Amino acid sequence: MIKTKMNELLGIKYPIIQAGMGPFSNNKLCIAAANAGALGLMSTSGICSGTRDYQKEIYQHWAKTGNADPNAAMEDILRQALDQACEGTKASGGVFGLNVMVSGPMIEDATKLINTAIAYREEHPEVKDRFKVIFTSAGDPLPWGDKIKGAGFKWLHVIPSVKGALRCQRAGVDMIVASGHEGGFHTSWEPVHSMVLLPAVVDALAGSGILVAGAGGFCDGKSLAAALTLGAVGIQMGTRFLATQESDFAPLWKEGVVAAGDRGTLVARGFVGPARWIKTETSKVHQKNTLELTPELYLDSPGPVTEGALKLMDYERAAINAVYAGDKEKAMYAGGECAQRVNDMPKVKDMLETIMQEAVNTIKNLPSVLS
Ligand SMILES: Cc1cc2nc3c(=O)[nH]c(=O)nc-3n(C[C@H](O)[C@H](O)[C@H](O)COP(=O)(O)O)c2cc1C
Structure with a gap:
């Protein structure tokens, strides 16, 4: 067994986050990840106005996989998808949350989404132990702390730099995900990879009590063990979760x-x-x-x-x-560098069990290099 402060903070079995991968749907993937013992995240940018107006296929797919009415208002679509996630995690007690992008042009929609999440949780007190997390990304964390933490959510934010990590510390974030340049899709303007970024962020926050997880390049037990060795409490994986049986992504992707x-x-x-x-x-x-x-x-x-x-x-x-x-010739799909190490499409539960076992074996073997 591996248990870190991340398991404690979030009440999850494995120190692993299934990454939000907006604007694409992660609705069913989130349920599978939460049920299997990781933190599941639903991405929400797929129902924001930009996607609704300009990327209709993505928007329609999001609504469909969220069991939601595509003609409803954004807030109602979110509520319907939350109904599905709450129902889907009821038996297992799996923990999940929302990934909300808070970059400048998205602030209006982000505010509506977070307000809806807060109201939903208040109206459904029975889901408070499962619907626990708001994970903000792609923007400034400073304005969001009072609202998110004040409502009782655990608050995570993703950053690509030490500067961003220190801003999260000022903002009062519970846990930071340090996202290296290996990661799939959105990457930072100034590239720093996980091997440098993760220990730098861990060192910068030493003694602060803020937990740090790594993202970008993590896809198996060896890389989970490496993240723990670098001082992280766990990992976030996007590309690895994307290629699973339950993932909402198109088969071609x-x-x-x-x-x-x-x-x-x-x-x-x-x-x-x-x-x-x-x-x-x-x-x-x-x-x-x-x-x-x-x-x-x-x-x-x-x-x-x-x-x-x-x-x-x-x-x-x-x-x-x-x-x-389904047009392979013209298609383009995002993915991280670790795609070259992802060679199968397992069920989420099997994948997580394999990763955890490999991480345990890797850590157990480490002392053999000590002379
Ligand atoms: C298709 C795709 C879409 C993504 N969209 C988002 C997003 O909307 N918000 C976000 O915070 N990160 C997004 N990411 C980054 C992931 O959350 C995660 O940090 C990253 O995938 C980790 O690196 P990995 O791909 O090596 O696992 C996306 C990643 C992928 C692959």
Whole structure:
């Protein structure tokens, strides 16, 4: 058995978070992860106005997998998906939460989503031990503490730097996820990978009482053991959870992750900045276009939203629609560097049990290197 302060804080069996992977649906995956003993996260950006207006396939798929009426208001869609998650975790007592993006343009929707989550939990006191977490991302944590913690949620926030971690400390976050540049889809403008970022964040927060988990590149027991060795209390996994039986992602996407090989990803424009994609003919063209139209992306700078950037976003939108349409030739799908180490599509429960057993074995073998 491995137990860390993360198990205690969240009341979960394994020190593992199933990453929010918006704007795509994680509705069923969240239930499976929570039932199997990890923290499950539903992503919510798929029902925000930007997705509803411009990425209809993603929006429709989110509503469908959330057992929600796509014509309802955003808050009601969230309530319906929460009903499903509460019902789905009732027997196991699995713990879950919401991933809410709080970047500038999304603040209005983020506020509505968080208010809805707070109201839902108040109206359903019987789910308080299961619906426990708000996980904010992609924005400033400072404005959110009173609201989220005041309502009794555990509050997690993801950051790509020590600077971001110190801001989380000021904000009063319960637990930080330090997300290295290996990670799938949204990556930071200034790349630092997990091997450097995670111990740097752990050291910067030493003595603060704030827990730190690693994200980006973690996909098995060996990498979980490595995260614990670097001072983390656990890990968050996106790409590994994406390629599971219960994952809501399209079959083409899941198969694309499993098929990725050595040096199987690249970074190119995504709608919220740099994004890591599985290497395909379509994503290679996208990378070339990114270099031509928004070279500042490779110079660690957001730069202005130019016509070139808008063209890239159109290309991306069409390529993601092709995934939903099952058009392999035109499809483009996101995934992390660890896709090259993800070679199967197991059930979530089996995957977690295998990871935990491998982590225990790895840790047990470590003393053998001491002379
Ligand atoms: C398809 C996809 C979509 C993602 N969308 C989000 C998101 O909406 N919000 C977020 O905080 N992180 C997002 N991420 C990052 C994950 O939450 C997680 O930190 C990352 O996948 C960890 O790295 P890994 O892919 O190596 O496991 C996304 C990742 C993937 C693969």
